[in-house]
Amino acid sequence: MRKAIAVFLTMMLLGAMLAACGAANNENAAPGATGTATQAPVKNATIKIFQFKVEIAEALDKLKEAYESEHPGIKLNIETVGGGSDYGAALKAKFTSGDEPDIFNNGGFNELNTWQDRIEDVSDQPWVADTLDVAKEPMSKDGKLFGMPMNLEGYGFIYNKDMFQKAGITNTPKTLTELKDACAKLKAAGMTPFANGYGEWWILGIHNFNVAVAQHDNPMQWVADRNAGKVKIAGDKIFEDWANMLDLTLENGNKNPLTTDYNTQVTLFASGETAMMQQGNWTQVQIDKITPNMNLGVLPMPINDDAEKNDKLFAGVPSNWVVNKNSKVKEEAKEFLNWLVTSEVGKDYIVNQFKFIPAFKSIEVKDEKTLGPIAGDVMAYSTAGKTLSWNWFNYPDGMTNELGAAIQSYVKKRDRASMFKEMDKQWDRLAKK
Amino acid sequence: MKSHSSSREWLLQALFVGPALLVFTIIVALPFALGLYYSLTDWNGVSEKVQWIGLGNFRTLASDEGFWDSFGFTARFTLVAVVLTNAVGFALALILTRYLKLRNVLRTIFFLPNVIGGLLLGFIWQFIFVKGFAAMGNWTGLSFFELPWLGDATTAFWAVVIVSVWTGAGYLMVIYIASLTNVPADLYEAASIDGASSLQRLFKITIPMIMPAITIGLFLALSWSFKTFDVILSLTRGGPYNSTQSVALNIYTEAFQNNQLGLGTAKAIVFFLVVALITMVQVWFTKRQEVEA
Numbered sequence: 001m002r003k004a005i006a007v008f009l010t011m012m013l014l015g016a017m018l019a020a021c022g023a024a025n026n027e028n029a030a031p032g033a034t035g036t037a038t039q040a041p042v043k044n045a046t047i048k049i050f051q052f053k054v055e056i057a058e059a060l061d062k063l064k065e066a067y068e069s070e071h072p073g074i075k076l077n078i079e080t081v082g083g084g085s086d087y088g089a090a091l092k093a094k095f096t097s098g099d100e101p102d103i104f105n106n107g108g109f110n111e112l113n114t115w116q117d118r119i120e121d122v123s124d125q126p127w128v129a130d131t132l133d134v135a136k137e138p139m140s141k142d143g144k145l146f147g148m149p150m151n152l153e154g155y156g157f158i159y160n161k162d163m164f165q166k167a168g169i170t171n172t173p174k175t176l177t178e179l180k181d182a183c184a185k186l187k188a189a190g191m192t193p194f195a196n197g198y199g200e201w202w203i204l205g206i207h208n209f210n211v212a213v214a215q216h217d218n219p220m221q222w223v224a225d226r227n228a229g230k231v232k233i234a235g236d237k238i239f240e241d242w243a244n245m246l247d248l249t250l251e252n253g254n255k256n257p258l259t260t261d262y263n264t265q266v267t268l269f270a271s272g273e274t275a276m277m278q279q280g281n282w283t284q285v286q287i288d289k290i291t292p293n294m295n296l297g298v299l300p301m302p303i304n305d306d307a308e309k310n311d312k313l314f315a316g317v318p319s320n321w322v323v324n325k326n327s328k329v330k331e332e333a334k335e336f337l338n339w340l341v342t343s344e345v346g347k348d349y350i351v352n353q354f355k356f357i358p359a360f361k362s363i364e365v366k367d368e369k370t371l372g373p374i375a376g377d378v379m380a381y382s383t384a385g386k387t388l389s390w391n392w393f394n395y396p397d398g399m400t401n402e403l404g405a406a407i408q409s410y411v412k413k414r415d416r417a418s419m420f421k422e423m424d425k426q427w428d429r430l431a432k433k
Numbered sequence: 434m435k436s437h438s439s440s441r442e443w444l445l446q447a448l449f450v451g452p453a454l455l456v457f458t459i460i461v462a463l464p465f466a467l468g469l470y471y472s473l474t475d476w477n478g479v480s481e482k483v484q485w486i487g488l489g490n491f492r493t494l495a496s497d498e499g500f501w502d503s504f505g506f507t508a509r510f511t512l513v514a515v516v517l518t519n520a521v522g523f524a525l526a527l528i529l530t531r532y533l534k535l536r537n538v539l540r541t542i543f544f545l546p547n548v549i550g551g552l553l554l555g556f557i558w559q560f561i562f563v564k565g566f567a568a569m570g571n572w573t574g575l576s577f578f579e580l581p582w583l584g585d586a587t588t589a590f591w592a593v594v595i596v597s598v599w600t601g602a603g604y605l606m607v608i609y610i611a612s613l614t615n616v617p618a619d620l621y622e623a624a625s626i627d628g629a630s631s632l633q634r635l636f637k638i639t640i641p642m643i644m645p646a647i648t649i650g651l652f653l654a655l656s657w658s659f660k661t662f663d664v665i666l667s668l669t670r671g672g673p674y675n676s677t678q679s680v681a682l683n684i685y686t687e688a689f690q691n692n693q694l695g696l697g698t699a700k701a702i703v704f705f706l707v708v709a710l711i712t713m714v715q716v717w718f719t720k721r722q723e724v725e726a
Binding site for chain 2: 088089092095096114115117118199201256258259261264396397398401402405406408409412429430
């Protein structure tokens, strides 16, 4: 305990010292070197990038070489720390220890509110006009844009087309009843329908729970009302329906779902042991490593029998590039981000190396095969306008973890009333700031 | 003359104590004071605005059930872990003070977990519980291995206990070995001549004679168990459904995940007071049990 206190109190101490240093620097810089940052970019600048997408870390290193040889004098210093909340804590440590990155990631919405004091307004950047409207939402505030969307991602029930065929499932299930029938057929053919990675709080708390939130007529409004305590989860028909879908996955899933983590889930699915899993297009790379060229598709996640309402995938912007407002090289940092989405090299990296579904009108995916079948389905649903939104960035901080815990408890105890009650209670607690 | 020697004294003291004091001030005392300050604010850990809210955080945490649940978990865990770690450490020490051939090798092996960090151990054991135990279950058919390890509150609790005991026992073993070898052999000899059985020798001679080591052992195990963090973070992350969330993890979550650094430090202050009180009582109590030869 004393060590823990010491460690994080030390960080605060360093933070205070940093604040003092920062102030001093500003004063020194003011009279002499006015405007060096805003006029011609300084030669020999180092841009520190701190990002969380582990999947693209290697490709980013290659991109760094390409950028540095094209821009003599500019150095990129890229650091990657993966995984949800760990990134947030590491980023805070960076800021409080004085080693502030110039470019970092932000999820937008509520996270934008938390970090707003540190983030530069990028509304005037050339790429803004090319950005898809839906991708601008997370980082928009008061009519300004504060970040560049990294990519688009989508999720649903990824399914193995070959196994479906073997089990004699001819048309893809689009309602809960159809999905139930498909599960029965798969089981009759001796296959396990679902790989449930419910040991992972985020699979439940972030993606699974969002299915219910997104099915509301105006999800943004619902979340705002829930934050204000005007509506409740308990007694909401949509959440009852959603729990039916959750039950279906539990009744037709692998054993011990609560000890199944992300890796195990993807491995179960990719090695052909199960026919479906709730995941997104980010799993493509990992699946390819286990079984290349799998015949895959993405199913919607139906919570009831309204075919039209349920035939949708969940697409959104997982994260955004933002520029540190207090960075000394922020012009260079903006220049780099602009290059990333406008230059031919940068565009090529986004599609062919990062395997991103681009969030820009100006970036084309020439061959759908480069991104794989999962992204293909996500893009097909997106162009058809059949997508539902990602809403967790609007929840209070820490809410997704509590939701994950509440649903895990449900997986174990199967008590709906107490799950909904717990969710409402935690939401009230965390929304109160 | 007198003033000269006293200033010399001062200089000497400053020389020996100064560096340690300086380091202690910078990395313990000062941050502690800052923590006290932040616990009275609503700082989220990022923003440039820090607003003073007095005792508001302490009122909030008083009604935070998750915090008190984590206290409950920590108390149960500490109770079990302190007893088991000391019992296993003491038993190992008793065995490894006999003249065994592999004595030194075994001592090293049991101490080894201490050299590997808790975070790593957590990951290793997570693999063992999830993959290793499942494989053993398939192979042997024993129901013990087929339990949903880490998957429900009970097994997750015992999993954390197993890993902590396994890590801590080796360290306490070394302390007990050092203390056991210091018990004068003539006491045992005299007792044997008087016809004391080996159990009687254990309870009437060995244990009273190594009471100082037991004090240390209990104190160490108590403080380890109370502040346990890294093993839980990597083994269960507090799950499933927050059932293995220790107080330290709850504080970390509040400060860094919920972005409520002020509330997090307030919890840390409360936790500090509780731990300080308990360890003081424990040291005072076991001190009274110590005897001189």
